[in-house]
Amino acid sequence: MHQPTYISVLATLRTVNMSADSIQTTSALLQSLYADSDKATAAVEAWFEACRKGTGESLLPLIYVANDVLQVSCKKLGNR
Numbered sequence: 203m204h205q206p207t208y209i210s211v212l213a214t215l216r217t218v219n220m221s222a223d224s225i226q227t228t229s230a231l232l233q234s235l236y237a238d239s240d241k242a243t244a245a246v247e248a249w250f251e252a253c254r255k256g257t258g259e260s261l262l263p264l265i266y267v268a269n270d271v272l273q274v275s276c277k278k279l280g281n282r
Contacts, residue, residue, distance in 0.1 A: 207235065208244040215252035218263045225263060229270035236275075 211231065218228045232249070235241040253264050 204238075204240040204244040207241045208248050211245045211248040212252060215248060215264060215267070218267060220263050220266075225266045225270055228267045229274060232267070232271050233274060
């Protein structure tokens with residue numbers, strides 16, 4: 203795992219809120235890590251950790267981030 207990436211992504215995920223800007227900015231950060239498989243793995247692990255330790259009100263923005271990542275990725279890459 204790429205430790206600096208994990209730590210910085212986890213810190214970002216802990217601060218994401220329900221605003222569209224926050225969700226889209228966090229989603230863009232995660233998408234920017236796709237090119238490097240170690241960083242992408244660290245980002246996914248950080249997302250799981252944020253969900254695992256999250257509370258009720260912090261979980262919904264994390265789900266919205268995941269949804270945005272998937273939707274934007276599908277638009278960019280098509281349905282491969």
